Amino acid sequence: MMDSTVEIAFGRSQLPVRLPAGAEPTIIRKVALAKLPDxxxxxxxxxxxxxxxxxxxxxxxxxxxxxxxxxxxxxxxxxxxxxxxxxxxxxxxxxxxxxxxxxxxxxxxxxxxxxxxxxxxxxxxxxxxxxxxxxxxxxxxxxxxxxxxxxxxxxxxxxxxxxxxxxxxxxxxxxxxxxxxxxxxxxxxxxxxxxxxxxxxxxxxxxxxxxxxxxxxxxxxxxxxxxxxxxxxxxxxxxxxxxxxxxxxxxxxxxxxxxxxxxxxxxxxxxTKIGIGRRFRTVVTSSAGYPLDKTYYQTVKGMVTPMDILAPGGTLIIASECSEGFGSAEFRDAQARMVELGPERFLATLKAKTFAEIDEWQTEMQLKPMRVGRIQLFTTGLSAEERRITGVELITSVEQAVRDSIERHGDPAVAVIPEGPYVVPVFVGNG
The missing domain is CATH 3.40.50.11440 (LarA, N-terminal domain)
Incomplete structure (x- = not known):
């Protein structure tokens, strides 16, 4: 089987991802809607x-x-x-x-x-x-x-x-x-x-x-x-x-x-809600490109959206430019606390509060896909310290990450969501 290439939203353009020979991709997009002529x-x-x-x-x-x-x-x-x-x-x-x-x-x-x-x-x-x-x-x-x-x-x-x-x-x-x-x-x-x-x-x-x-x-x-x-x-x-x-x-x-x-x-x-008949051990998605992928703060949305089709223990690979870096100082602090305390202790501190600290809710949302599987991030932005406090695994190549995930899970099926959180895949199978 020949290699196939898919494109996912990244910054102001697209990121081409060549899938390995033998991969079985399922491309998940919104239903095509007619453009308004005027x-x-x-x-x-x-x-x-x-x-x-x-x-x-x-x-x-x-x-x-x-x-x-x-x-x-x-x-x-x-x-x-x-x-x-x-x-x-x-x-x-x-x-x-x-x-x-x-x-x-x-x-x-x-x-x-x-x-x-x-x-x-x-x-x-x-x-x-x-x-x-x-x-x-x-x-x-x-x-x-x-x-x-x-x-x-x-x-x-x-x-x-x-x-x-x-x-x-x-x-x-x-x-x-x-x-x-x-x-x-x-x-x-x-x-x-x-x-x-x-x-x-x-x-x-x-x-x-x-x-x-x-x-x-x-x-x-x-x-x-x-x-x-x-x-x-x-x-x-x-x-x-x-x-x-x-x-x-x-x-x-x-x-x-x-x-x-x-x-x-x-x-x-x-x-927008696309029914999918199975879960995947390898999911590739985006943060919807510009302007949503300007910061890591917004990138979390792309991690949460495909959770329903990510098999337990599977790998979610997300690409986000993060051209403006991390996001707010408050979000940075919340991420640092999550990394320091660990997800469970961090969540326990949140449940004790009437007022959430500013922007820590995005860190709380990141915990949800982390509870399902392994999260990997490809980005051309973020400093070394920012990368450390993402709390996820940084990768240098989406293509290599896909190959590694297929080999690790022994499953050639790959779900690809080019438009990231603007598309909601929903598991409609029986198991």
Missing amino acids: QALAVRHALARPVAARPFAELAQGRRSACILICDITRPVPNRLFLRPMIEGLMAAGLPPERICVVVATGLHRPNEGAELAELVGDPWVLETVRVENHFARNDADHVDLGATLRGTPVRIDRRFVEADLRIVSGLIEPHFMAGWSGGRKVIAPGVAHHETIRTFHSARFMEDPLAVQCNLVGNPLHEEQLEIVRKIGDVYAINTVLDEDRDLVYVNFGEVVASHLEAVGFISEA
Whole structure:
């Protein structure tokens, strides 16, 4: 049998991986979805035909102010397609541009500024016309206190959003390894929530809940907290997008935040969750390429997503550029503690806390695939110390790692997931 080569997302391009002769690859991709032939027209139609809401032009009438939330640089949301039409619609309805604010929903991530902000917004006109500002979760005065949820989560949300007369979120609908699906209500919390809000529902009592998993909204405690937070805020609207592997728009809708999000999830769910009839001892995946694989922090998502098809004791090989290095200082500290204490003792320290330490939840998520099998990482980023505290095995060649895994397990079957965490393989076999 001839060698075969597959390509997986890596940085801004693809990483070719030549599989050894005799390997039996299963390539796992999303179901192919038709590209929208006219993306700008699709956005206009979505705004004019909303889900459970009045058309955008009517919603804009008589408003005193408006705030539009956009995701940060870690999400490839096509902001260039919809920000200007919405802002122009608001201005046409009589709202002056100085009363319109676009806020980058950073959560506890770093701000996006300068050239990066220009890339994120994707339209110089927007930056020249309205205020585009970052959310800072640690600035107490920037948030409005809305009380607590029934589970006791303190709800403090960015004042610019809460106090706006018209509140709009925007996002990308994709699997999320804790909240079920990204986008919609998640752009609010954690997107523009205070750090105590974020640290509460990222604590171990939520994170270790068996229903806080990818592609699940039913009974998911994180999702339920987010819905309760939305109800506390009041009327919120959303524009929801779905992209294919080429990052082209295949779906867009607009409407009431919860209803429109659920409709978008319904569209993408069956195309993203891929039933697989067996588990594999060798799984090769990515961190979805740029921008998600800019940091090791985000790379953890790619480790968690294929867990369901990784055979116990199997090998998960992930490639991630990590062009920006590790992530936050807090995440670095959490990883160092995990390596020092070991996974079990580290998890025990988390379960004793009401507030999670900032970004340690990502380390907690990394423990889940580590409990299933062996995790190997190929990266061209990260310093020697950063590599040490990943807590996983570093490799210098994906191809060699695949050959070694096949030999070690005595099984030529290899699962390859080129798009990483944007695809969710689900085991549907009997054993």
